[in-house]
Structure formats: structure tokens, C-alpha cells
Amino acid sequence: MTSSERTGDELVQVLSTLSNPHRIRIVAALLDGREYVSRLARRLQISRALLQVHLRKLEAAGLVEATLELSPDGKAMKYYTIRQFAIELTPQALAAAAATLTYEEARLRDDAQGQG
């Protein structure tokens, strides 16, 4: 998935997701291989609740993927893996993304309402 396949809104979502030290470290950790939530929390030395929040954001942005599995002893384990991505950030790519920002529609809509 390249940046040109994303809408401006999706790019904003991905960038705001990746603009957090915790989430960068999570991506880095998952690069070593799949991991389940509790273990990853111990490895990164953050609380499970906090990790879950960040993982949910990463998943919402399409950057990681979750699979629920049963371990051999019957425990429900949620494994996260990275979804490979490559986004090129240049002024030109941003200009292309800007054209598909619904943000602009919202502003113009509000404008029209304000004047009507």
C-alpha cells in the first residue's frame, strides 16, 4: 500500500497514529515477529490498558493486524502483526493528499450554511 492509494483523511489518520513514541516502539517491536498483548506490554514496560489503546489506534489506521487464537492450554490470545506499508512523505505527495481532504468540503459546507 503506497501513499498515493490513500485519501487525504486516511493519510492524516496514519500520520497522527505514527506521531507517538509509544506507537513507534510498538511497530518496531512487532517487526521482530507476532506478539500477544500482555507479553508485548511487559516487553515495552507499559501497562496493558495503555498498550491496548495504542494497538487499537494502530489497527484502526490499518498498520497492524490482530488475530484471536486459542493457546494450547485453552487461553484466548490476541496476536498482533505488522501490516507492511510504505508511505513516501514529500511536499508533492502531500499536495495530492490535500486534494482529497474532506476537511475542505466540511468547511465549504459550513460556509454555505453560515451565509444561507
Place this chain on the structure above:
Amino acid sequence: MTSSERTGDELVQVLSTLSNPHRIRIVAALLDGREYVSRLARRLQISRALLQVHLRKLEAAGLVEATLELSPDGKAMKYYTIRQFAIELTPQALAAAAATLTYEEARLRDDAQGQG
């Protein structure tokens, strides 16, 4: 400037700067050429005060550049231009950036204090 020349902290700063619709639109607008603040504000249909805030952030992140000039009729004009950049966002690049996050040092330092 490529992403590999940035520290993790700088990358976080750049990403959080670019994760905003206004700022993406500003970069896109400046791609057409240099522009001074008031005119750019009219073009983007946002208040000058708001634009200034966003421009300051873009400048702090090293994405745009400002030059103060005197117009022929003696008015002080602040022109902004884009500083070309190319950042490749991949899990691998993020892993490299994660290694240079001072965030981690801070956490380990706090840990040591908490235990000592």
C-alpha cells in the same frame, strides 16, 4: 533530507506536524510558490492568527522557511517557502527511529529512580 538522517524525536515532531489538515493544505499551497502570510490566509480561507500558528509549527519542524522582506511600498512582508523533504515511512524505518527516541532514556531513567 531523508528520514534516516532524523532522530526518532525529530521524526515524531515532523509526523505530528504533518498530521493536520490545515498544515497539509498549507504545504500544498506553498508548492505553487512563495506566499506571504496575509495572502495565504485569504487563499486558504482561514484566519491570519490561525495560519501563523500553523506556519510556526511547520517552520519549527523544518518543513518551511520564512524570509522577511520589504515590499516596494515599504511594507514588511513575511514570505514562506517549502523546504524540500522526502521521508519514507516503513515499519523498518520506524524501527530505526525507535532506537533513537530519547523517550526511552527518560523511561529507563525514571525506572532506575523509582527502584533506587
Place this chain on the structure above:
DNA sequence: GGCACCTGCTACAAGATCTTTGCAGGTAGC
């Protein structure tokens, strides 16, 4: 029953970000 591990959720406080409003300064021209 106890314990240790796995998952999920929500509510709340604290902090960061965004946006507006209102003030200050300047030049040029009528």
C-alpha cells in the same frame, strides 16, 4: 477454593492541541 495467566471495557483526570478574540506595532495614501 485459591492462584496465575489471558482478554475486554469504561470513566475519569490530566495534558496537549487547536481556534478565536483582541491587543500591539508598522507603512502608504487620501
Place this chain on the structure above:
DNA sequence: GCTACCTGCAAAGATCTTGTAGCAGGTGCC
């Protein structure tokens, strides 16, 4: 003097994000 344009800053409030605490469920084992 006034108006129209240029710049700058900061306080205040609304809104989003972050992190913690506490609750719920489940399994397996002693």
C-alpha cells in the same frame, strides 16, 4: 486625522489525546 494593508503576540476556551484505575469475563492448575 482616517482607512487599508502588512506584521506580531498572548489569553481564554473548546476539543482531542493520553494514561490510570477499576471493573468484568475466561482458562488451567494445585
